[in-house]
Amino acid sequence: MDFSILTNYFDLYLRGFWGTLLSSVLALIGSFVIGTVIAVFRITTIKALRWFGTGYVEFIRNIPLLLVVCIFYYGPSAIGFTLDGFKAGTIGLAVYTSAFIAEAIRAGIMAVPKGQMEASRSSGLSYVQAMVHIILPQAIKLVIPPLGNQFINLIKNSSVLTLVAGFDLMYFADSISTETYRTFDTYIFVAVFYLVLTVPLSYGVRVWERRLQSKY
Amino acid sequence: MIDFHQVEKHYGHFHVLKSIDLHVEEGEVVVVVGPSGSGKSTMLRCINRLETITSGGLTVDGITVNERKTDINKLRKEIGMVFQHFNLYPHKKVIDNITLAPVKVLGLPKAEAEKTAMYYLEKVGIADKAQSYPNQLSGGQQQRVAIARGLAMKPKIMLFDEPTSALDPEMVGEVLDVMRNLAREGMTMVVVTHEMGFAKEVADRVIFMDQGQIVEEAAPAEFFASPKEERTRTFLSRVLSH
Numbered sequence: 466m467d468f469s470i471l472t473n474y475f476d477l478y479l480r481g482f483w484g485t486l487l488s489s490v491l492a493l494i495g496s497f498v499i500g501t502v503i504a505v506f507r508i509t510t511i512k513a514l515r516w517f518g519t520g521y522v523e524f525i526r527n528i529p530l531l532l533v534v535c536i537f538y539y540g541p542s543a544i545g546f547t548l549d550g551f552k553a554g555t556i557g558l559a560v561y562t563s564a565f566i567a568e569a570i571r572a573g574i575m576a577v578p579k580g581q582m583e584a585s586r587s588s589g590l591s592y593v594q595a596m597v598h599i600i601l602p603q604a605i606k607l608v609i610p611p612l613g614n615q616f617i618n619l620i621k622n623s624s625v626l627t628l629v630a631g632f633d634l635m636y637f638a639d640s641i642s643t644e645t646y647r648t649f650d651t652y653i654f655v656a657v658f659y660l661v662l663t664v665p666l667s668y669g670v671r672v673w674e675r676r677l678q679s680k681y
Numbered sequence: 682m683i684d685f686h687q688v689e690k691h692y693g694h695f696h697v698l699k700s701i702d703l704h705v706e707e708g709e710v711v712v713v714v715g716p717s718g719s720g721k722s723t724m725l726r727c728i729n730r731l732e733t734i735t736s737g738g739l740t741v742d743g744i745t746v747n748e749r750k751t752d753i754n755k756l757r758k759e760i761g762m763v764f765q766h767f768n769l770y771p772h773k774k775v776i777d778n779i780t781l782a783p784v785k786v787l788g789l790p791k792a793e794a795e796k797t798a799m800y801y802l803e804k805v806g807i808a809d810k811a812q813s814y815p816n817q818l819s820g821g822q823q824q825r826v827a828i829a830r831g832l833a834m835k836p837k838i839m840l841f842d843e844p845t846s847a848l849d850p851e852m853v854g855e856v857l858d859v860m861r862n863l864a865r866e867g868m869t870m871v872v873v874t875h876e877m878g879f880a881k882e883v884a885d886r887v888i889f890m891d892q893g894q895i896v897e898e899a900a901p902a903e904f905f906a907s908p909k910e911e912r913t914r915t916f917l918s919r920v921l922s923h
Contacts, residue, residue: 578766580764583764584827585782587731587760588781599781603770
């Protein structure tokens with residue numbers, strides 16, 4: 466292993482690392498918010514919202530991630546504005562992941578006993594208040610493990626940014642390897658950078674789960 | 682206070698409620714008994730629109746329940762409900778279970794809501810559990826919290842849907858005691874239960890339902906001593922003989 470690659474190109478690795486980290490954090494927040502809203506759409510009694518939610522999930526999760534990103538990369542120019550690779554990639558990543566998160570959260574909501582909604586509604590809370598204060602907090606607890614998996618997938622999937630010049634880890638690794646011709650070594654170091662992100666995340670998710678478990 | 686007029690309810694082909702006529706006065710305690718599947722819980726749940734009716738008229742405190750323009754959340758503020766399985770919020774402490782609706786629905790300041798909550802917790806005899814989570818409480822304690830939660834909204838009506846059916850036998854008494862006190866204080870109550878002793882002692886009127894119909898209604902003394910209908914007699918002989 467040639468560690469000089471790591472030291473010589475450390476600033477490039479680091480730029481890629483920050484790119485991946487920033488894109489992942491933004492996409493994580495975005496996908497969580499969109500996913501939660503879509504999950505609620507899918508279970509409401511309002512038909513139009515339910516159809517929209519179902520259509521969204523079925524469309525997004527049944528096409529490749531790369532295609533979703535391409536839609537946001539090439540799509541805007543068709544209607545007269547542009548998104549750079551980082552923005553298009555991050556939005557695409559958020560949208561793609563949100564479909565899976567919506568399904569996980571929906572399953573969590575369905576697993577909360579029906580009596581919880583009945584008790585909150587019968588005390589005069591609105592549907593939205595009941596969701597926010599009673600149902601979703603319990604649903605989230607149930608879906609932390611699948612949610613954690615989705616977030617880890619999201620970080621790994623962020624490598625798709627490379628293909629739209631999104632300045633992420635893989636993107637810089639490509640340019641490093643074309644300079645060094647040491648493709649394998651270059652990419653092994655990339656793996657380490659990914660692990661620096663994903664291992665603490667999966668550990669954090671476990672701690673979060675345990676903390677909620679012990680509370681009630 | 683509560684008025685059912687020719688209320689019908691269908692679940693698909695299943696006719697759950699058949700021309701229900703029922704009138705509950707302010708301050709009255711009405712106990713509904715009957716075999717499982719007779720529609721008594723469904724009838725109760727129509728009062729706060731947890732179930733909708735198919736046809737007929739239903740008014741609560743002068744407000745038509747099943748009308749588009751009725752603000753159901755406003756109406757529900759006046760109607761407390763206690764469930765068979767308590768339905769406490771497991772992720773919230775006892776005190777927060779009770780203050781949630783007063784704060785979010787009535788808009789009370791948190792401190793005032795907590796004061797009210799403690800008052801009712803004391804009333805049901807478990808003020809010391811305010812900071813516990815529901816799963817740290819026994820079934821009887823949980824149900825008493827649920828009653829306190831309902832009372833904290835200062836409702837005009839309290840509905841009880843088999844409040845003791847999920848309890849261990851030795852905990853039934855403590856819950857019935859709380860309900861008995863509530864009745865004595867003049868709360869308007871509709872209680873679906875299998876506790877015949879409670880019905881006999883506390884009810885102003887007993888309603889017997891079977892197959893979606895109100896078969897008989899009478900003052901408890903009369904109801905238990907000399908039921909008029911054959912179906913009532915059969916039912917009572919089954920539940921009282923053991």
